[in-house]
Amino acid sequence: MASTAMMSASDPTVRASWTGLEGRLACRDGTIPGSTAGVADGYVQGNLAVFPERLADDFRLFAERNPKSCPVIGESRPGSRAIPDLGLDLDLATDVPGYRIWRNGAVVGERTEVADLWRDDLVAFVIGCSFSFEAALVEGGLPLRHVEMGVRVPMYRTSIPCVPAGPFAGQMVVSMRPLTPAQAIRAVEITARYPRVHGAPVHLARPDLIGIRDLGAPDYGDPVRVGADEIPVFWACGVTPQSVIASARPDFAITHAPGCMLITDRLNAEFAMA
Amino acid sequence: MASTAMMSASDPTVRASWTGLEGRLACRDGTIPGSTAGVADGYVQGNLAVFPERLADDFRLFAERNPKSCPVIGESRPGSRAIPDLGLDLDLATDVPGYRIWRNGAVVGERTEVADLWRDDLVAFVIGCSFSFEAALVEGGLPLRHVEMGVRVPMYRTSIPCVPAGPFAGQMVVSMRPLTPAQAIRAVEITARYPRVHGAPVHLARPDLIGIRDLGAPDYGDPVRVGADEIPVFWACGVTPQSVIASARPDFAITHAPGCMLITDRLNAEFAMA
Known part of the structure; x- marks a missing residue:
């Protein structure tokens, strides 16, 4: 599936027609180098924010208190790179096409995968996207x-x-x-x-x-x-x-880079109220 | 009930606490001389527009084509002064505290009841109200x-x-x-x-x-x-x-006077979408 995706990834119509899984695998293998806009139409994409576990309770509370800007649609267990509810075979450290690495409130690097930076104490939050x-x-x-x-x-x-x-x-x-x-x-x-x-x-x-x-x-x-x-x-x-990370200055955090979202298996239609 | 209403009608809290029927009867007997604002809280009130039958089909179509300004919530049979769906014992010719009489697009009179003007060919439309x-x-x-x-x-x-x-x-x-x-x-x-x-x-x-x-x-x-x-x-x-009547210039029409609505037995809550 990923190789098929890679062959036709330059065609916007093909990219739009992918399932969430196809789009996510294309991001993982580098076929989607930048923005995920227009990829896997109909599937929910998410913002990513990853913190050390000792900050996770505070961030979860922050998100609950600010549901319009930070609607959490998925959260990992500490150390896990999976959120099974959001996607089959989903890998939080490889499936976003662009990551930002933060130290003390500043971006210190941008990467296309962060597997080597993942730690046993990291907790990932996935936040709904426009x-x-x-x-x-x-x-x-x-x-x-x-x-x-x-x-x-x-x-x-x-x-x-x-x-x-x-x-x-x-x-x-x-x-x-x-x-x-x-x-x-x-x-x-x-x-x-x-x-x-x-x-x-x-x-x-x-x-x-x-x-x-x-x-x-x-x-x-x-x-x-x-x-x-x-x-x-x-x-x-x-x-x-990301604006709040710049103010809170946690010693370590990972986010997606702007426009480079996590593509999930969930359908937009599932998220619509009756 | 109407006499109880009359005794306490000067108290806004009492007027607000009336049922739709109580409010309507108070309008009929002259206890509510002007605006029905604040009367029978929770009950739907309506704008009134009455035309000769030969204009009724056109007005119905006009209302259907302009549902935001003219949402019809009730219509009478030709000649009838009742709309049973909107209220028990409802009398379209007496229950509105103020009527306007229109001839050729102009208001020619204001009345508190129009029983003597009601004709066998009149059709009344009741339109939802803010x-x-x-x-x-x-x-x-x-x-x-x-x-x-x-x-x-x-x-x-x-x-x-x-x-x-x-x-x-x-x-x-x-x-x-x-x-x-x-x-x-x-x-x-x-x-x-x-x-x-x-x-x-x-x-x-x-x-x-x-x-x-x-x-x-x-x-x-x-x-x-x-x-x-x-x-x-x-x-x-x-x-x-009423603005459209002024343009259309029908030879005869009756409307409510501004603020003097028809109070119904229907609850606002019935009109809310889930």
Whole structure:
């Protein structure tokens, strides 16, 4: 299966048609070198955050207290590289196409696998990702400007405080998609059905009220055009943990690199509320 | 029951505690001279629009094509003053505390009962009303500025075209409630569950995009304060039919007077989607 995947991986239609397992194996063997956007359509992808066990209780509590930015969809046992609920043969240390290594709150390296860094005391958290709700928005007929423009979604640090837990504290990071007001209302209705992948937006229309001075200068990702009849709509973003790691300064952590997600075997449709 | 109601009708708490039937009988006997706001909490109230039978098919089609502004919750048989599904002993010609009489698109009189005007060819439509979703907003912890200020909700004619049917055509009328962006998102989630009483908002944040030049000068109702951290949120309004009657100029029609609704026996909770 992986070799078939490798042969046709340059074709976006083929990549989109893969199962979660096929996409994950393609990431493992290096066939997907960068972003997992557009890979294995319909399957849930996740943000990754890995901490030493002594920090895991605090991070779990932080995530529970900030469910819109940190909706945990899977957690490993200490030392294990598997989360059976999320995927067959899933290996947390090899299946993400890009990892960031953190020491004392700073990124000290980027790697395509971290097997040699995995320790018996590491606990991994997988956090729902906007790729799932973006699929629902597209199915609902709504436009995604960053996809139209072929760039990464713009993300911004805000003044919205996260509820702290232990050393984990800081401000929410949000992603932004421009929509007309009527589309924004429809987008709230659609994404409210997906609380495990950030759910409904947290803010809209007035970036100044959440500390964003310039929509054209995102803190992560790329700027996108906002039409004269559009308003910016902001969703809580799974990059929030990385911003919080920078504040909490744990001595060691591993995360995914932006856009390089863990592809699971779970279907987006499983995560939709009735 | 009606006499008990009459004795204590000056007490808002008592009026709120009435059943739909008690509230309706109090309207019939003149105990409720004006607005039905705050009467029979928890019971659905409705806008009224009455036409000669030869216009009924067109109006029904108009309502079906414009479900956000004209969600029909009940319709009478020609000539009948009852809609059994909406209420026990309900009399369409006496139970609304204020009626408007229309001829050729203009209001020619306001009355507290219209029994002598009822004809064998009249068909009545009852249309869901924002009082139901406002109750849900309050239960959800959201503020209602016009209630805080003790005034009528501001309503505006917009540039949003209704989908026409026969002679019925015109622009949507909206009601406006100021909320913070986060409250607005929550309000979308809450009111989306009530499609039979206008449902989710139709617009927000940018009045200029729907032809509203001055929020301080509503076309119906009263202006309300919009805070510096708030945006205006607009819902389709059951006054739309009255605006459309003014355009369609039917030779005869009866409607409720603004704020003077038909109180039904149906519970708001019955109208909530799961």
